[in-house]
Amino acid sequence: MLLLLRHDYWEELNVIDPEERTATLPPPAEAAPETPILSLQGLPGTNEVYVARQAIFDRGLNVYGYEILSRSGWENRFTGENGDAATNQVIDGALHTFGLGTLVGTRLGFINMTRRMLVEEFGFLLPRENTMLEILETVEPDAEVIAACRALKDAGYRLAIDDYTGRPEMDPLVALADVVKVDYRAASAEQRAAYPRMLARRGLLMLAEKVESYAEQREALQAGYQLFQGYFFCRPQVLSRKEIPAYKVNYLRFLREVNRTDVDFPELERILGQDVAMSLKLLRYINSAQFGLRSKIETIRRALIMLGTRPIKAWVSLLALSAMGQDKPHELIVSSLVRSHFCQQLGLAAGMKEHAFDLSMIGMLSSLDAILDRPMPEIVKELPLSEPVKAALIGEPYGLGMVLNLAKAYEMGDWEHCSALANSLTIEDSRVFEIYCQSIAWSNQIFQSTELN
Numbered sequence: 013m014l015l016l017l018r019h020d021y022w023e024e025l026n027v028i029d030p031e032e033r034t035a036t037l038p039p040p041a042e043a044a045p046e047t048p049i050l051s052l053q054g055l056p057g058t059n060e061v062y063v064a065r066q067a068i069f070d071r072g073l074n075v076y077g078y079e080i081l082s083r084s085g086w087e088n089r090f091t092g093e094n095g096d097a098a099t100n101q102v103i104d105g106a107l108h109t110f111g112l113g114t115l116v117g118t119r120l121g122f123i124n125m126t127r128r129m130l131v132e133e134f135g136f137l138l139p140r141e142n143t144m145l146e147i148l149e150t151v152e153p154d155a156e157v158i159a160a161c162r163a164l165k166d167a168g169y170r171l172a173i174d175d176y177t178g179r180p181e182m183d184p185l186v187a188l189a190d191v192v193k194v195d196y197r198a199a200s201a202e203q204r205a206a207y208p209r210m211l212a213r214r215g216l217l218m219l220a221e222k223v224e225s226y227a228e229q230r231e232a233l234q235a236g237y238q239l240f241q242g243y244f245f246c247r248p249q250v251l252s253r254k255e256i257p258a259y260k261v262n263y264l265r266f267l268r269e270v271n272r273t274d275v276d277f278p279e280l281e282r283i284l285g286q287d288v289a290m291s292l293k294l295l296r297y298i299n300s301a302q303f304g305l306r307s308k309i310e311t312i313r314r315a316l317i318m319l320g321t322r323p324i325k326a327w328v329s330l331l332a333l334s335a336m337g338q339d340k341p342h343e344l345i346v347s348s349l350v351r352s353h354f355c356q357q358l359g360l361a362a363g364m365k366e367h368a369f370d371l372s373m374i375g376m377l378s379s380l381d382a383i384l385d386r387p388m389p390e391i392v393k394e395l396p397l398s399e400p401v402k403a404a405l406i407g408e409p410y411g412l413g414m415v416l417n418l419a420k421a422y423e424m425g426d427w428e429h430c431s432a433l434a435n436s437l438t439i440e441d442s443r444v445f446e447i448y449c450q451s452i453a454w455s456n457q458i459f460q461s462t463e464l465n
Contacts, residue, residue, distance in 0.1 A: 062445045064425050065115050065452075068122065068219065068241045073341040076239055077120030077144060081425035112142060114453050120144045122172060127151045130160040140168045144191065149175035153185045161188050172219070176207060189216060191239065196232060197222040208236030225249075243424070245341045248385045256384060262287070263332040264384075264394065270328040271373070272396050277316050280328070284312050290331050297327065302457075322369055326352075329376055337383045344379055347423070349458060351375035353451040354419045359412075361447065362437040367400070367412060374404045374416050422448055 065078035112121050122144045125135060135145045145164060151157055161171060165188050172191035173182065175198070186192060194207050208218045220232035223242035226249045232240060256264075266287075269280055284291050291312055298315045299308055309315050316324055330349065337345050355375035356368050364371065377395075381388040392402045404413040418433040422444060434444050 062422075062427065062430075062441070063115070064423055064448065065121075066241060066423075066425070067245070067341075067343045067347075068120075068239055069245065069341060069343070070240075071233060071238055073240075073245065075119055075341075075343050077122055078116045079122040079146070079241065080115065080124075082124070083425070083427045112139060114449065114456070116142055117456065118142070120170070122146045124148055124174070125151070127157060130164075131156050133160065133163075135164050135169060136167065140170075144170045144172050146172040146174050146193070147185060147189075149177075153182055158184050158188075161185060178203070178207065178210065186211070186214070186216070191217045191219050193219040193221050193241075194237075195222055196220045196228060196242070197224070204232070205235050212236065245344055246347065246379055246382050248381045248387070256386070260336045260384060263336045266290075266328055266332040267377075268395055270325050270332075275321055275324065277313075280324070281312050281316060284328070287335075290328075290335065293331055294327065325369075326372060326376070329373065333376065333380070333383060337379075340383055344382055346455060346459070348376050348379045349455040350451045351378055351416075351419050351423070353454045354422075354448060355415050357447040357450065358415050358418060358437070358439065358444065361439045361443050362415065364412075364415070370398065370401050371412060371415055373397075374401055374412055375419060377405060378416060378420075380405075418444070 062083045064081040066081055067075050068077045068079060070076045115121060120142055121138075123138065123146060125145050125147055127150075129135065130145075130147070130151065135143075138145070147161070165171060170190045171185075171188055172193060173185055173189045174193050175195050176182065176186070176192045177199075192207070192211060194204065196204060199207070204220075211218065217239055218237045219239035219241060220228075220237040221241040223229050223232060223240050223244045225244050225247065228242075229240050229244050265283060269276070269283060284294065294312065294315055295309060298318060299305060309318060319327065330352075333348055334345050352372050352375035356372035359365075359368050359371040377397075380386075380391050384391060389406045392405050397405070400412050403411060404416050407413065409417060414433060414437060418430060418437065418439075421429040421433060430444065431441065434441055
């Protein structure tokens, strides 16, 4: 892409030490690591392990923890021995390979436990400080199971009951539990309201799962639930028609300007200069340790020159999304950043090198509808994006949209759909898992080196 700069921009570019400028530019989007960060080859007891995470929110819509969705091979389901195999693979293989902390950070990881996992004491292999052992609904509370759960509690582990339905037989396990989960979709309106009242005196945290809209989340909140799990946060709220808030309109201007085919750097400098907070974040980013600059960058102009066109497109877009999403759960921005890297690297694995940057932007912008509470087709009309990028964002299932759909399916633990899409894109199943974990680790580094939290 031709970089069009005014004469004074070229003049300043020429006074920058060429070695410093080259050394500090981020790796190009097309550069995939030669050796995967995560490798499962040679691990005992591992064979096609797949792990994803789903956020669990508190009443303030902050992330309380993540449920670890797992599958030992695309084809298996959480029934019988397959449930044992999936959990066993997670404990013995994947989690020990890259660490539970990579997936959950400082939050709790909710990990499904079958009867066999409990009575054979597999839970003790996990770190108690950031683990919530989730007892599956298929586990009958016999004496052996109750004894196993009591031993875990005595050792300092936290327990959750999955898919609580009010059965009296579950009372011995409920007495040991820290969290009780209710399937909000399966329960009737009467049951949804009754369960928090029934268990109120026990000091338990009530978790509503499969919450798919903000309306359901508000209803559960009013009913007495303290924790919420589902994809409600990444869907637009159904609101009466009203204007987009002025500050979001302003950041849409940033997105429009930075995503033009030929970025007008002087104009971008001008509008960035009108937003002190965004300017400071950009300067802090380029002066962070990962760049290793010998001299401090103190002006937006110099930062734009040092970064170059594609990195600037990505970083200004991320900063704009973060600013527009300040009234939304922070996890929405986190998932956008993870998905950006996920889509880019999936594209590279599929041999779509020439589209790597577009795929990165598709992943990053794929939550704009939830951030703005507007339909995606309406939003993309306002942005100067290429037709393939627009098509992917509005849900077209072909071309670049296949990569976005694969990323979304993996995030949701829709393993069968993942298998079909990965096969169509000629990506090895195990490679999808590795890229997903790399993307989470990469986003963690980005949030640590910037002030987007």
